[in-house]
Amino acid sequence: MSEFVVKSNQGPEFECGGDVSILDAAVKNGYIFEYSCKTGQCGVCKTFLLEGEVIELQAQVALTDSQKESNQILTCCCAPKTNVLINAEDLSALHGIETKTLPARINTIKKHTADIIEVTLRLPPTANFKFLEGQYLDVIQNSIRRSYSIASTSSQKEITLLIKRFENGKMSDYWFNHAKENDLLRIEGPKGTFFLRDDLKPLLFLATGTGIAPIMSILNILDENPDYQQQHSITVYWGNRYPEEFVWQPKFENLNVDFIQVCSKPDQSWTGEVGYVQDIAMQKQPDVEKCAIYACGSNAMIQAAKQLLTERSLPEKQFYSDAFVQSY
Template sequence: MNKNKCRVTTTEGKEFVSEGSMSILDSALGAGFIFEYSCKNGQCGVCKTTLLDGDVEEIAPQQSLTKQEKQQGMILSCCCEPVSDILIDAEDLSALHGIEIKTLPARISSIQQMSPDIVEVVLRLPPTADFNFLEGQYLDVIGPNGVRRSYSIASSSSQKEITLLIKKVEGGVLSQYWFFDARENDLVRIEGPKGTFFIRDLGKSLLFLGTGTGIAPVISMLQALDEKEGFVQTHPIRVFWGNRFKEDFVLCPKFKRLDVDFVKVLSRQDDVWVFETGYVQDVALTKVSDLNNLQVYACGSNEMIQSAKRKFFDSGLPEKNFFSDAFVQSL
């Protein structure tokens, strides 16, 4: 089999063919398999897997892999293409099967400035649109001049409209639109849903880490859980939300059935701040004890996520119990 047509097999026994110069991840998605992924450009490390047999070629920098991880045979499936038949240790996420990525028109139902640096945008889709997603996923908004940016969904799938929390990026092309030019009833396009960030196991304690607007998918997941018929909470649920400025704590979520320990963490000292101060991952680690019976879900800055991974793993959290969705900034 030549370089342009290689067979990829997983330790689960799933098989597909990678053709042309597509990444392993894109080939898998094209074949109907869904491996872990988020940014798709090598920065977040979510698509990390182990190459057990065969050879691959790097088609984009694997920025989030350490030298030690590379020596251990780890690769990023979004950054490599096979040059021979290969065997990888990757799991096909069956929960995402049947969820189709679509491009749809959407109109702005409302846009509200929540703080100097955060706006809430509510989008409505055409009445006939069939847009299904798992809470925790994100979508791309295609705005003026075709500029595309990714935003996590803050609403649950049961709601008729889609809510986004958008943080201002200095010099950002779409930030200019959202904060100064956007108006109700404007037409944009969305593409999604995307990503593999969703709750996996309700039989464990849940700990969520969010920085900035990384709280959006956390709220989405918890709203869905609060609405879930027959769900009875038997384990603790904790949320640690970090911001640099107290004005950016723009949400005060309330749940009808869930008992959620919701902790606000300011990363810088403030004389009138009465809640936690520091970094969310550090504060969270002081509040938990049984790491073997814990699942951690982290969303926000890539720096926070990489730090949280190291610190939680060093403290004894099994690597299989950490899930993340990193915000990789684009202007």
């Protein structure tokens, strides 16, 4: 298979075969572009094709027809057909963060609700597992692989995951019906490019369900950091269907965080916000276009939030997301 040159107008240049995605070739050559799901559904790896031609290796589901017509591509889905020039940034903060496959044992399983558990994993003492708060990992149980955001911080010895049951899910069947303490699993990670980039703006976090996990990690490491001096507001909007699903009650020693719970199917005792998290955030948040936005959770929420924020003139480079794409 022929090799083509992929250049970025922001610096990186590398070779890529016509049967390898631009994203995978970048990683192989030591560069890290934006990505999340790697299946074409979330749109995080979207960039502009400035010169040359590409072929689709898998469907670019997240792109609209108008985006395709304006020469936007998903680097996880496309391979070069010729030499190409794209507009993609190499994320230097992730250099030195090595993706590893490691054994892990279940240390604890805590049941929050019938459909939400909290699992801690312990790694070998020599694992040297490094990650940036906000990243995710894959858990491998026999032949089943699923992705979960890391809820713990890099300063902690164990890895914490928040896991939600999906009906008829193969991995859900394991977690909720068979998993026990000391089970041996494998993990592969860290992965993803969801991490704190800009703390020089007001921070606005949007989460649905267990999408709160990476936000827990980001906020807790900020709270732990003696060098971090909060200069701007930090606001979290967390949406769930039912009141009992708000399983995290944050307690910060150093951060001042406005924490807003949004319930879409409340009971009579609910006194918080009602509706969808992105709608409530747009109603209540002044000057949203001046914020750095971090959204994690359902792909539907993320796409709806992005559209609403675009209508409010938020620059796209101030919107960071990690979509949960469901697998069974």
